[in-house]
Structures are given as C-alpha cells and as structure tokens.
Amino acid sequence: MALGSYFRLVNAGWVLAREGAFSVLPPESLPPSMKLGVGLARLVERRSVRKTGSVERLNAALHKLGPSFVKFGQTLATRPDIVGAQAAADLSGLQDRMPPFDPKLVPGILEAALGSKAALLTEISAPVAAASIAQVHQARLRVSGAVPKTVAVKVLRPGVSERFHADTDSLYAGARLAETFSPASRRLRPTEIVRTLDHSMRLELDLRLEAAAISEMAENIANDTGFVIPEVHWDHVAQNVLVTSWMHGIPIRDHAAIDAAGIDRKALATKLMQSFLRHAIRDGYFHADMHPGNLFADPKTGDVIAVDFGIMGRIGKPERRFLADILFGFITRNYRLVAQRHFDIGYVPKHQSVDDFALAIRSIGEPLHGRTAAEISMAKVLGQLFSVTDLFDMQTRPELVLLQKSMVLVEGVARTLDPELDIWTVAEPVVGEWLRREEGPIGRLEDLAGHLSRLGEAAGRVPALIAQAELALAEHRAMVNRPRDGLMRNVVLAVLLASLALLGVLIWRALGLG
Template sequence: MTSVGAGFRLARAGWVLVREGVVAALPGEELSGMPKLGWRLARVLTRRRARSHLRGDRLAQAVVRLGPSYVKLGQFLATRPDVVGNDMAVDLALLQDKMHTFPKAEAVAAIEASLGRRIEDLYATFGEPVAAASIAQVHGAEVVRDGKASRVAVKVIRPGVRHRFFQDLESYFLAARLQEKYIPSSRRLRPIEVTQTLAQTTKVEMDMRLEAAAFSELAENTKDDPGFRVPAVDWERTGRDVITMEWIDGVKMNDLTGLAAAGHDLKAIAANLVQSFLRHTLRDGFFHADMHPGNLFVEPDGTIVAVDLGIAGRLGKKERRFLAEILYGFIVRDYRRVAEVHFEAGYVPRQHNVSAFAQAIRAIGEPIHGQSADTISMAKLLTLLFEVTDLFDMATRTELVLLQKT
C-alpha cells in the first residue's frame, strides 16, 4: 500500500469532514494565520444542508459516510478527550448506535463460510439483525439441544470490513505522522503509538474466536462475583467470522427509564458496576475495554451482564498496584502519596518536583471531593487534567490507553 493511496484516502476524509460541516463547527475564533484561513474556507465549503444540523449530528453523519473503520476510530477518540477535546469527545460518543445493518443473506453466507455448515444445520431459526456496530452485527436465533429450543445471539462480522480497515489504517498512520511532525506540542500524546494500539485492538476484535476466548476468561474470573456475569459461549457455532452466545433478557443500561420502570435501584447498579470493574482491573488485571452503556444489560434480579467483548485490556501487577495506590490516595486526599506514585511509576519525568506535582493534583482533587456527579463540570476537569499533564511533560502511556479508554 503506497503513501500516495494513504494520502488520497486521508484527503478524501478531510474533504468529507469539511463538506459535512465538522471542521466549520470547531471553535476557530482563537486561531490565527493559515489555520484560521483554513477554518474560514471550511465554513464557506460546508454544504448548505449540513449548516442546519447540530455539530454532533454533522460529525456522526460524516464519520458514518466514511465507513466502519472511521466509526471505530471515532469511537476510540471519543474516549480520548485529552486528544480531541471534551466537546468533540461527547459528540463522537454519539457514534455508538449509528451504524446501518447489512442484509441477512450476507450474514448467512459469512456464517456458512466460517463454520463450513449450512445455516439450517446450525440454527433452528435465524432472524433479522437486531443491532449493528462498526465491526459486526447481531442476529437473534434459536438452537435445539436435547430436544429443547433455546434463544441465542449470533454476532457476524461485516463483509469486507477487514480489507477496508487495513486500507484506511495507512491513512491513520499518515495523519499521526503529520501531527507529530507539524504540531510539536502533540508529540507527548504519542499519536503514532496510540494509532498502533487502535490497529492492534481492532485486529483482535475482528476475530470472533478471540472474543469468545475473552468471554471464557472473564467468566472464569468472575464466576464467584456477586451481581456480574457475561454470556455463555456456544463454541460449536463460533468461528473467525461468527460468535454464538447466550441470549440476554435484560434492560440496556443506557435505558434509564426502562431501568426505573423495572424497579431497579439505580444507585445500587452504579455501585455494583464500579466495584465489578475495579475487581476485574485491580484483582484480575483483565477487563472489558468497551464498557459503554449500550454493551451492558441489567437482568431482573439486578445482575449486570456485559456483552461485546471484542476489546479487552490487561494490566500487569506493577500497573495494578500503581493504579490502586493512586485511586486510594485520591479517596483519602493523600495527594503527596498520589504524586509519589506517579514518579515511582515513571508517569512524570524525574526533573520535576514531587511537591509541585502534589499541589497540581490537589487542584484537581479538591474541587470534586465529596461532590455529586451532576455538580462536576467534566469540561473544566478535563481541561485542567490536560493542562497539568502538559505542565509536567506527562506523555501518553500506551500500556494504559485501554484503561483510560474505558
């Protein structure tokens, strides 16, 4: 794959973002010189119809138009407000439910090719798609075991998504290299290494057998945990392009009205979710790294069931200890210890002063200590976090990218 082809695809992506009004929607008043001229030109070139749309809708429409790989990139960047800014991250989060389904016949062909069996021999019934994401979509089906029918969820990879993704990947790396070359202040964010992380996680995500293995591992780790589980995998009907698993009857966690109507205690669910995630992260060092509300269901008894485990993260014992100490230090307001851990872990370069960094951490922790979530301005908090990491020359830690994402 040539750099010319990557450059062409990158230019096309930029043109689509300009025409859909995404660039014009960015805050450009404070720019100067060529960047401001480019921003003004983008406003002129924005399609008339796009000008009436909200910024988030413009962004979602543009990224969906560019294809599944750009949706995946957008979803990944939605979790990196330090890279794209808080407002843009919020808009990118809207991409979770924007993908169109592909025809049932194509899903059947993919399943039969992957498993080497006819669809009638695999499933008693096989329905239309019920959910779609950037990499795959889900169908409802039934299987018969020992004369008894049971409902299953069948996740099938999008036709051609691997080829399209690997084509687009070169343009991602070209954009990252250009960013590092022409925007020196962004180098500490390590855009090339972050792109490599995106590439590797998506390669893994596009093999359904590896997702099945992640479900199996997480199930073993959590078998004795209260209030959390993952679906059981049907290995007989799982291959590179398809995974079959237990159907989950529950309310999606992003359906707050539905949760309340079902009589669930929302505070108890929130506490259970945080405690479960900390167990997976700190105890096991293996966690669900795509845990947005659309991938979490709540069963009638309050049990949380996590689905869509294509992306999983791992932490070594050293990183888990550092993370535990940092969290505990924030909880008990021991900012000095939090600062020391950052230096011990190598997150802050040694030429900086521990006490000065502890002071900066106090400026982050004190305004939010004991506050309810609805009183905390995430925009202000993220801005301060970014400024502190810049002030103390903190580079992106690629081993923590998936944890930060989640």
Template sequence: MRLLRLARISLVGFRHGLDQMILDHAATTRIGAWLQRLLPRRRFAESPEVRLRLALESLGPIFVKFGQMLSTRRDLLAPELADELAKLQDRVPPFPTELALARLQAEYGRPVNEVFSRFDLAPVASASVAQVHFGALPDGTEVAIKILRPGIDKIIAKDMGLLDVAATIIEKLWADGRRLKPREVVAEFAKHLQDELDLMREAANCSQLRRNFKDSPLLAVPEVYWDFCGPAVMVMQRMHGLPISQIDVLREKGVDLSALSRAGVEIFFTQVFRDGFFHADMHPGNILVDTELPRRGQYIALDFGIMGTLTDRDKAYLAQNFLAFFKRDYKRVAQAHLDAGWVPADTRVDEFESAIRAVCEPIFDRPLKEISFGKTLLRLFQTARRFHMEVQPQLVMLQKTLLNIEGLGRQLDPELDLWDTAKPFLERWMNDQMGWRALLRHVKEEAPNWAATLPQIPRLLHQTLNDSRRDQVALQLSVIEMQIRSQRRISTLLTASLVVLIVLVAYLVLHQ
C-alpha cells in the same frame, strides 16, 4: 478503486471545510502558508468541531469508529473537539440476510438449517464490523449469532491506508503534528480493528470474562459455544434483560438504581485491580440489566471485541495513586509518577504536587452530578503536558472506561459518590496485595513449584559447577591458544627476518 475512494474523501472534506481547518493550523509551515494564499477562504455556519463530526459521519462506519476512538484521547485533543466527537453514533444499516446465510454456509460447509434448529432472518443489532441474529441450537438452546460483515477486511484495509496518508499530511502541515502523533494514533486504531475482525478472539475474551465472574451476583457474561464458532462467526448464549439506558422501565420493574450504580463501580474496580482484564467498551448499548428474580439488578455484559489488560505493576501503580487521591496525599501521587519514570527525573516534586492539588482538590466532597471527570481528566492531561509527562498507552482504554462509568453513574444515580464507593474496595485490595495475606497467598501459589524444584537442586548445583568449570577450562584454553598464535606470529616474523638477513649478507659477500 482506491483513487475513487480518495476522491470521495477529498470531496467530503472540502464540502465541510476540513481543508481550511488543516491550513489554519499549518500557517507556520512554508507549504501551509503558500496553500493558504492560493486557496480561497469560505464561510461556514457550523464550528470546525461540528464540521469534522459531520464529515466523519458522511464517510462511513470506519471513519465514525475512528472518530469515536479519537474522542477518548483527550490527552491529544482540545476539549471542544473531544466533546463533539463523543457524539458520533455508529448507525450502520444491516447487510442483506442472503449474505449472512451465505457467510454461515461457507463457515460450516452446510446449509444453516442443518446447523441451527432456528435462525431468525431479521438481525437484532447491526454495527460497523458485524451484525447479530437470534437462533437456537439443535438441542433448543437459545443463542445469539454474531456474523462478520462480508468484505469488511478489504474495506478496512483501504480506509486505513487512506487514514495513514491523511495522518502523514497532517503531521507535515500541522504545527502540532509531531506532538499529536497522528500516525501512531492511526496505528493504534488499526490494531484494535484487526482484533475485532477475528471473532475467535472476541469469543476468547468473552470466555475469560465469564470465568472471572463465575457465580458473581454482580455481572453475568454469556456462555460461548465453541463448536459453532469460527473467525467470522461467534455463537453465544442469548441473554435476556433491558438496556441500561431505559431507566424509567428499570425503575418500574423494581430495580434499585442506587444499588445498580454502586455495583457498576465495584464491577469496574474488580475487573481492573483483581483481574487486570476489563471490558473497555462499556457504553450503554453494550450493557443489559436483569429485571427478573432472583438476579434482579444484575449487569449483563455484551460485545467483547475491545478488552483492556493491565500488568501487576500497572495495577499497583493505579491503586496507590487512587488511594493517594482519596486521602488527598498529592505529594505521594507526584512521587509515584516520578518513581515510575513517567515524568523527567529533574522534575521538582513540590511543583508537580502543587499542580495536581490545583486539579483534584475542587472535586472532593461533592456528589457525582456536580463533578465532570472528563474535565478533570482533561486538566490532568494539560498538567501532564506542562511537566512533559508521557501518557501511558496501556491506560488510554482505562481512561475511556472510567468516562463510560461516569456516564452510567450520572444516569442511574446523580448523587453517587464515586470516591466513597471505591475507597473501601481499593483499601481491601491493597491489604490483600501488601499484607500478610499476600505473603501467604504467594507461598501457596509457589509451593507446587518448590516441591518440583527442591529434589533437583543437587543435580542443578552440580551441573552449574560443571558448567562453571567447563567455562573456566574453555577460557584457559582460549588464552593458551591466543598465546600459541602469538608465539607463532613472533616465530614466523623472526624466521622471515633471519632469512632476509642471510640473503642480505650473501649478497654483500658476493658483491665483495
């Protein structure tokens, strides 16, 4: 079966000229130059970037998903290729309803009509990993039921094995193979796919995001019904709203698009800097907007398979850099990169500062419609490569999410100024983190621990002293033991020497 899949992949690749794309970049290697002379050259009407996108679409949902993920790695790809891969659409036909019913019965151990009071046979959404049906719980609560595709784990395992083989070949043949790290990219993609295959993990992500935005007027997150969830099934509250891409309908419903665009920016920065836990797949298909009072204009989040996390150090670094960008303090930006160890220690700060200024200065004081953050990020990545900067893996999804925010902002309000919208929020966050409020908050958070620890201090101190004395005694005993062993060895050596001497003297006397 794997050989048949490999043969089909090879046929699709040859049909779209992917072999020539690889060999064009492999001419500097010995085997690449030999293969170029051996294989015939062909002409294609489409560009290499278009041919790669068409090939991935032909190979199926896993390869489409891989291309989508790869399009976010603009630190690795040429801009033309990244733009083309971003056009990939995950159009996957639904699997038969009979398989969905069988999957649910296997999960619950009883027929579906005994679990739900209503189950809609026609799916409302279908993707590469799962599909969604509407239904109702026994008490009448309307729910969305997400069901994992049958056999998807085996399909993913086979395709990931073949992707790893392809990455190995590219790494050997392509001149830039080692710099692009194709095997590491495939491993990163495999990790995200494995996370999506466990719907209990997605349910936990949904529950955490809902808790973070409880009672928020900005973002609504569905409730998870844990009694009905399992590794292959996720049951959550059905949400009512319009897709955010239906801008004309939203305007007719009385939604303030300018306020909606600003709310989207605030949601993004709240997730990133307040919580360090953010929705990393915010494309228009995963976002609805409530059009009914009293929550008109509220965002509704869907699909929680891909979430990003940031440490306190990451958040502080990002906030300092964002604020420095807003204030055009490029020296501070350069110094922050140097202090974090993201650029080599021998990098000249003034040169790095000048390079960052050349990238960022042109984008200020301009409306969003005249700024391409994708191109700005690309130029930053090119600058980073020139200074041998390592792109941090934990920020890759953040970069992708920022690009999604840019796309949403362009659709809703082309005049939106992302910088002016975000700057007050970041300044408030920095004051909360660095000022006296932060000190009071930390004291309040640690006070219960202090109350539990203070009574134990005398005992812990006594135990520490005893442990210290015990260690000293053990050290002294080990020294004495070493001395005794040394004396024994010396004594044994002297005794042996004396015996040899006596035997030698006896031999001489007898010989006389």
C-alpha cells in the same frame, strides 16, 4: 506509507469538518494550538450545524469513513458533559444502530464458516443490533437430544477487515505527520497510541479470540455478583461467526424501561463502576468497549449484563498498582502519593519536581471532592489536565491507553444512570480491598511465589550454561595445545561460580533478605 493513506486522511478531515465533528469539542479544554486548528476547520462547517448545533449527519459520515472513526464517535456519545447533550444524542446511534448489511448474506456466511453445523441454527431473525464491525441476529440452536436454545449469532461485516486496515494506515499517517511537524506532540507518542489501538482492533476481527475472552472473563468473575456475561457455544465459533447464549436485558440507556422494571439506577451505576474497577485492578483484564450499546440491565436481578467482548484490555501488576494508588490517593486526598506514582511509572520525567506536580494534582482533585457528577464540568477538568501535561512535559504510556479510554466510557455511562454519582465513594471499597489484600499476608505470599517461580526458571538455565561452557571447552581442546587446558578449566569454573552466585542473589531477594 502509501500516498493513498494521506489522501484518505485529508478526505476524513474534510468530511469531519463539514459535518460538524469539531464543533463538539469544548474550546475551553483545548490548548492554544488545537484551538487554532479547530477554528480553521469550522470555517468549512455546514450552515445547518452552525445554526442548530445538531450533528446528526455525522453518524453517517463516520460510518462511511470506517470502523475506527465509528469507535471514536461511540466514545463521544457517552460524554454529554463534554460534547453537549445534543451532540451526544446525535452520536448515540453509532453504538448499535448502524445500517446493517444485507441479511440475505447471513446463511451463506454461516455455512461457509460452520459447515454442516450451520443447519442447527434456525429461525434466524433480522439484525437486532448492527455496529461498525459486526451485526447480531437472534436464532434458535437445535442440537439433537437437547432442548432448543435461544442464542445470539454475531457475524462480521463482509469486507470489514480491508476497511479497518485502510483506517489504520490513515491514522498512522496522521500520527507521523503530527510527530514531524509538531514537536510538542511527540511526548504524547501518537504513533505508539495508534499501534496500541491497531493491535486491539486486529483482535476484534477474529471472533474466536472474542470467544476466548468471554471464557477467561467468566473464570475471573465466577464468584462475583452484579455483573453477568453470556456463555459461548464453542461448536459454533469461527473467525467471522460467534454464537453465545441470548441475554435478556433492558438496554442500559433506556432509563424509562429501567425505572418501570423497578431497578435502582443508582445501584446499577455503582455495580457498573465497581465491576469495571474490580476487573481492571484485581484481574488486570477488562472489557474495553463498554458503551451503552453493549450494556443491559437484568430486569430480574438489577445486575449489569455486558456483551461484545471484541476489545479487551490487559494490564500488568505495576499498572494495576498504579491505578489503585492513583484512585486511593484521590480518595484520601494524598496528592503526594498520586504525584509520586506518576513519576514511578514514567508519566512525568525525572527532572520535574514531585512537590510541584503534587500541587498541580491538588488543584485538579480538590474541586472534585464532595461534588456530584452533575456538578462537575469534565470539559474544564480536561482543560486543566491538558495544561498540566504540557507544563510538566508528561509522556504517554501506550499500554494504558485502552484503560484510560475505557474509564472514560464507563464513567460516562454511570453518570447518565446516576447524575449524583460520587466516583470516589463508589471506588473506595474496590480499591481499598485490593490494596489491603496486596499489603497483607496473601499478597506477600503471592509476591514470594512469583519470585520463587522466576528463581526456578533461572536455576533451570544453570545446567544449560554449564553444558555450553563444557562444549566450548571441548571445541577449544580440539584446536589448541593441551598445556592450555588448565586455563579453560578455570574459565568453566568461573562461569559455574558466577551462575551459582546469581542463583544465590535471586534466592536472597526472593526471601526478602536483601
């Protein structure tokens, strides 16, 4: 790790402390060691921040520090229930109102990326949205023989890749420092968390992958309602340029415009939450950057419109089952189920007591039932969660980090639309439908098909094993006397029988007989 990474980390800490970043953290949600660190950091805070509580300068500071820091600020902007309404409002400018790069550079970037096809993009507007990674322009796509279309042209910021790599080097440095000097932090696996976020951000820097993500999600939601995404114009896609259909919508944070259009905000919040859960639980593939700058309301249908698919989350069947069971357990107040699933997936070490952990989960879940979003203090809930994770030596699952971060984002946006949102009532139809399907005949058949597929793969390897054994026998015959051929034949026969036995066990398990 280069020494410069540590200098950048120290500089970032100084800048964040000066501009009041640590003032937005609710002290009641922090463990004692973090409270001490925050207290020391606030000693260098600007007087204006201490006096007014306003952190509007933090936007510019985060932007200067780099795109990874901007992503963190975007998440905080969706949680006024945690950081306070004033801080959330100050940070909201990070979502799509960052200073754009020089629009005069855009034609040259398009020509270099798309070649002669760039000429088909005309009437390119000034930036309509600018974020930490890219900015978006409106344009007209004029293809010979087709009606001109209004499109969105997304262009990566020049030099953003270098800034991102500098960010992640600093984050890795911070994670390793934490693991070295704070043994308690090791259970949170900070280096693994940074590695997960690093991977997702690297994908965001290639707009060809974003185009593919839009395509995959379009297939997943083809029969769904309530959630709409743009269409990719594949002839105008490059590593740093993405052209999609233009989506006409009302920014989801513009509540006055949504109300004026006659859109039911409660229904909109429900569509947002249920769509996200459906994508995560049913498909295992979800939009992982659903801050308000990427969400709109369709004025005609009241549907949710999502854009910017640079960061996507993917989870496997065990993690999807974990999420569904956790939500179902909270919905039905089955805290034993919630606790057991945390043990099953490895969040809680085996030496801990399931019953004691279920009791701790009950202490968190019971106060949330029957309460509206406006009545729940997420700061207090987070504080309790910190205590529980410490008490039970809970381990972080890095592959679930994006899912957890995304749930925080989505729930925060839904809260602003509907302060009376009851997450359990909204989640039940999606979770219940998926669990009933998984436990029913269709789910069983899909599991059997998966077993049979793996069985076929294993069976396909048996001839290769036999061939390798025969080759070994032939080579051995060339090196030793013939009297020992019988022994080698027995070895080959043993390998063959072992392979067939393994095949039999796989068939037995696939059919559910064992």
